[in-house]
Amino acid sequence: MxxxxxxxxxxxxxxxxxxxxxxxxxxxxxxxxxxxxxxxxxxxNFGFVTVTGQAEGDTRRRALRSRAVWEEVAPKAGIAIHQRGALAVARRPEAHEVLAAYAASPEGEGCELHDAHHARRRWPMLAAGLSGALWSPHELRVEAxxxxxxxxxxxxxxxxxxxxxxxxxxxxxxxxxxxxxxxxxxxxxxxxxxxxxxxxxxxxxxxxxLRACRLQMLRTVPQPAAFRLDAVLLSDLSLVRYEGFAAQRPAARLRARLEAEAAESLARGVHLLVAQGADGSLVVGDSHEYAESAQPFSSEEVDALILDELDAVLDVPRPGIAQRWAGVYPVADxxxxxxxxxxxxxxxxxxxxxxxxxxxxxxxxxxxxxxxx
Ligand SMILES: Cc1cc2nc3c(=O)[nH]c(=O)nc-3n(C[C@H](O)[C@H](O)[C@H](O)COP(=O)(O)OP(=O)(O)OC[C@H]3O[C@@H](n4cnc5c(N)ncnc54)[C@H](O)[C@@H]3O)c2cc1C
Incomplete structure (x- = not known):
């Protein structure tokens, strides 16, 4: 050229x-x-093309348009779409209230609110004792x-x-x-x-x-063939991170409870995202550490906080870890x-x-x- x-x-x-x-x-x-x-x-990254939970306005509009482009381009470019939809599970009643408020808002259009019983019937790998779940049809995930x-x-x-x-x-x-x-x-x-x-x-x-935001990520060994997660999973800690959920009125009560029960996770920017790869492995994350420049050193404590949240949400023995990595994106005023x-x-x-x-x-x-x- x-x-x-x-x-x-x-x-x-x-x-x-x-x-x-x-x-x-x-x-x-x-x-x-x-x-x-x-x-x-x-x-x-997770390859998680997220609509539900994005901030109202430009970000949600861009996410909807970009999701449509992914849908169109992925088959032409030979890119597999591994998951469709997001499953936000509530461990605490306050988290369920956030999900209910979101479902009732205009952005909740198309989402389904489930009680714990129905959620476990549809996704049997979920742990007992959850408060409920919200399923969103808008997301897709590629293996980045x-x-x-x-x-x-x-x-x-x-x-x-x-x-x-x-x-x-x-x-x-x-x-x-x-x-x-x-x-x-x-x-x-x-x-x-x-x-x-x-x-x-x-x-x-x-x-x-501009500053650096550094995230820790994990990939587990493949799960048994019976374990099939068809959506990307998130939990309580995500509901105070994703702006669309955090803007709901009950989110202040959820944050107060998390500050009392999960202060370390909040301080390290830990929340849970889980997606299953084609080989059955689970991609699990993540954390958010902000600094002038990203540190090269990963923290075992942070990985443990992420995996504790995984244990609390899934009814499966803790899987072995096959890979760990970190990624950085810039944040700014x-x-x-x-x-x-x-x-x-x-x-x-x-x-x-x-x-x-x-x-x-x-x-x-x-x-x-x-x-x-
Ligand atoms: C762990 C992690 C998980 C994430 N999960 C998600 C998610 O699930 N969903 C979501 O929407 N977003 C997610 N993100 C955010 C998302 O990954 C980023 O917003 C996005 O990848 C930014 O893309 P980019 O092209 O700007 O940057 P990059 O992907 O970093 O690309 C920049 C490119 O520029 C090149 N470059 C830089 N300097 C030069 C130079 N001087 N000369 C030539 N080339 C140069 C680099 O080599 C690089 O290839 C996540 C981010 C991380 C780190």
Whole structure:
């Protein structure tokens, strides 16, 4: 490709979403990434495309649109959808009240509220003694580490997007992208380097008060064949994290009870998300540790808090752990999205919350529409 209409820096989900939106308009697109394949937050996450529980307004609207794009693109790109729907289980009565309030709100449309008895009949792996559950039909989940390379491959094959892997960008001047071994001239540039924005454009990062949020994740050994979890599972601690649930009136009572009973989990940003992989393993997380720069060291205590919550929610022996990893996403004073105009034809786009897998396709469409009309 001689001079691309658009150069995208970063082949995570945000970069690929911009590449897709531009390629669909017939633009010639080049994507540049410092690594030989995507290695950032986008392959370390749950792959949970979440609608229910997202903040009302822009985030929910973007999540609904992005979910529709995932539905459309996944079969074309050979990406399997492993789960449909989310199952929020309430351990405490206060959590059940939050779920009931959510179900009765306009955002609860399509969701089903279950008492504990019915929930256990439908999902027999749930522990006894729960207060109830809410099932949402709106979510889907992909295996992020498979989905990202497949999406990149499909963009190259079907849309002629050119990928330059292993090219570390050192700076951008208007539409000139400088990298360690030369430069790339383009008609327009989108910087989508995720947490890498702090090295690439430190002045933007400083102005936005960017910090790192580090999450610990686990994958268990495969569960027996009889264990089949068809939705992504969450629990009480998630209901005070996800803004759509936390905005419900009874959430204050739930938070007060969690502060008394689960202060350490709250302090370490622990909540429970569980999704089953194709091989029967469970992807389990996570925690949220905020710092200027992410620490390299994982905490066994944090993993234990996550697994204690898993034990409380599922009626299965604690599974062995096959893998542990950590991921980082940036957070900022401007959340959930930092989109900055760096010049007439240059934008920086960074998702500053844990919602990129759920919202990136819509964000890409918005940026490209604003830049190209
Ligand atoms: C553990 C974890 C779980 C999560 N779970 C979910 C979830 O279930 N649902 C959800 O919606 N969101 C989730 N998130 C958030 C989501 O993963 C992020 O919002 C999203 O992946 C951000 O995508 P990105 O493309 O901006 O960043 P990244 O995926 O980090 O991609 C940035 C890319 O830019 C490249 N890059 C950086 N600097 C340079 C440079 N100088 N030159 C060239 N290339 C460069 C990097 O190599 C990288 O490939 C989770 C995040 C984590 C960490």
């Amino acid at each position: 001689s001079v691309p209409d658009l150069a995208v820096v970063g082949a995570g989900i945000v970069g690929l979403a911009h590449a897709l939106a531009a390629a669909r308009r017939g633009l010639r697109v080049m994507v540049v990434d410092r690594d030989p394949a995507a290695m950032g937050a986008s392959i370390r 580490r498979e989905a990202l390379p497949r999406l990149a491959h499909w963009l190259a094959q079907e849309h002629g997007v050119e990928f330059r892997w292993g090219v570390s960008v050192t700076g951008v001047e208007e539409t000139l992208v400088r990298h360690a071994e030369g430069r790339i001239a383009a008609g327009a540039v989108v910087l989508a380097p995720g947490d890498g924005i702090r090295a690439l454009a430190p002045e933007i990062a400083r102005r936005a008060g 401007v959340a959930p999205l930092l989109r900055e105009r760096l010049g007439d034809r240059t934008r920086a786009v960074v998702v500053t919350s844990g919602t990129g897998m759920s919202t990136a396709f819509a964000i890409g469409e918005e940026t490209i529409a604003e830049m190209f009309g």
